Amino acid sequence: NAGVTQTPKFQVLKTGQSMTLQCAQDMNHEYMSWYRQDPGMGLRLIHYSVGAGITDQGEVPNGYNVSRSTTEDFPLRLLSAAPSQTSVYFCASHFTGGQGFEQYFGPGTRLTVT
Amino acid sequence: AQKITQTQPGMFVQEKEAVTLDCTYDTSDPSYGLFWYKQPSSGEMIFLIYQGSYDQQNATEGRYSLNFQKARKSANLVISASQLGDSAMYFCAMRVRGAQKLVFGQGTRLTINP
Numbered sequence: 001n002a003g004v005t006q007t008p009k010f011q012v013l014k015t016g017q018s019m020t021l022q023c024a025q026d027m028n029h030e031y032m033s034w035y036r037q038d039p040g041m042g043l044r045l046i047h048y049s050v051g052a053g054i055t056d057q058g059e060v061p062n063g064y065n066v067s068r069s070t071t072e073d074f075p076l077r078l079l080s081a082a083p084s085q086t087s088v089y090f091c092a093s094h095f096t097g098g099q100g101f102e103q104y105f106g107p108g109t110r111l112t113v114t
Numbered sequence: 115a116q117k118i119t120q121t122q123p124g125m126f127v128q129e130k131e132a133v134t135l136d137c138t139y140d141t142s143d144p145s146y147g148l149f150w151y152k153q154p155s156s157g158e159m160i161f162l163i164y165q166g167s168y169d170q171q172n173a174t175e176g177r178y179s180l181n182f183q184k185a186r187k188s189a190n191l192v193i194s195a196s197q198l199g200d201s202a203m204y205f206c207a208m209r210v211r212g213a214q215k216l217v218f219g220q221g222t223r224l225t226i227n228p
Contacts, residue, residue, distance in 0.1 A: 102161050102164065105159035
């Protein structure tokens with residue numbers, strides 16, 4: 001049971017480049033989310049998904065796209081990277097139901113846009 | 115809207131002392147959950163403890179306890195007998211009923227001195 005996995009761990013992009021951050025979970029969780037963490041700040045929600053084929057925007061969605069074709073995978077796409085997207089990105093997943101469920105986080109991807 | 119406030123950017127504590135990390139929250143929803151996460155220098159997010167708004171007793175998990183004062187809207191984390199390995203960033207977070215996102219505070223950097 002690997003939990004939540006993310007690739008890559010580190011990435012450097014030039015302004016205007018595109019890339020996809022990968023996220024996968026093997027716990028059969030319905031819900032998956034992407035957060036970003038900027039220096040000195042807590043995590044902020046980018047996009048989330050309540051199940052395969054269903055996604056919605058979070059607090060800071062601009063510049064990012066997501067899709068959820070399977071329960072296991074939830075990739076995050078940067079279509080045209082900007083320096084403002086330099087951040088650490090966390091993928092998370094959890095079961096449905098209530099508000100007491102623990103959210104499992106991946107190890108994070110550190111992205112630098114120059 | 116929901117909001118989490120952590121007013122202590124940094125704290126320094128001697129090893130073996132108890133430490134309290136402050137967290138206040140704001141929500142109009144009567145049903146919510148409060149979480150604490152630890153983020154060591156390695157970057158991963160580690161779940162520590164959860165408190166539900168209807169829980170009658172304060173949550174405890176080993177050396178961690180949550181001092182929940184509903185009327186004051188505070189959910190302080192207490193770490194007893196601190197250890198060098200407790201040095202990390204600590205985040206307070208909240209989820210309200212029906213929402214699928216966690217709202218995070220800005221965090222408190224805890225340093226344990228030998």
